[in-house]
Amino acid sequence: MQTDVLIVGGGLSGLALADHLARQGRDFLLVEAQDRLGGRILTQEFSGGAFDLGPAWFWPGQPRMAALAERFQIPVFGQFSTGDLVYQEQNGTVQRGRGYASMEGSYRLAGGIGSVVHALAKGLDPVKIMTSTRVTSVEHSAGIITAEVDQNGRAQIIKANRIVMAMPPRVIANTVSFEPALDAGQMQVLQDTPTWMAGQAKI
Structure with missing residues (x-):
């Protein structure tokens, strides 16, 4: 399999890049390890209501999100900032009454x-x-990238001119091998780059 740009990760960043390339008429292939797109974004419907189990807000200083909402004609509304908030700490202690004031002004x-x-x-x-497709190794040399992927237990090779890893750096460091290997400094940067809200869970 051959492509110009291989995008690894089908979250918002990977999809936005794929959209950008598609509108330019560029050749690309997007692979996502999960069986769905969206990455950390997951909206579920219950009893006719939409619940964001991952990222939920955007802010006035994020014009790209506003532009996407306008482009796709998705209605925007202000986050409610009144009411009670229940919060459980890591040790199990339940906190109440902190309110939603910290989210006031978000959308x-x-x-x-x-x-x-x-x-x-x-x-x-x-x-x-390609969903359910995990990149396991990347061989990079002058002018060509060779990625080995596992799609539902079946190994495949994808050759590309460029590769974009649109996924958390720590996940790259822990799941993808490189040939030639990344140097110790590069690996350390990947390991040290935090994933935003990685330790949080919503119910």
Whole structure:
């Protein structure tokens, strides 16, 4: 399998890049380890309501999110900032009454943040997207990238002119081998780069 740009990761960053390349008429292939797109973004529907189980807000200083909402005609509304907040600490202690004031001024999307993921994915050629496909190794030399992937237990080779790793740096360090190997400094940078909100869980 051959492509110009191999995008590894089908979260918002990978999808936005795929959308950008598609609108330029560029050749690309996007691979995602999970069986769905969106990465850390996951919006679930319960009893007719959309609940964001991952990222939920965006802010006035994030014009790209506002532009996507406008482009796909997704209604935007202000985050409610009144009411009670229940928060459980790591040791099990339950805190109440902290309120939502810290989120005042932020925005939400009707249908959840996942509506942006669905809109971006809908505009892409399904042939250019491979889910349940994990990159296991990357061999890089002058002018060519060779990536080995595991798609549902079946090994495949993808050759590309460029590769974009649109995934958390620590995940890259822990799951992908490189040939030639990245030097110790590069690996340390990958390991030391935190994943935003990685330690948080929502219910």
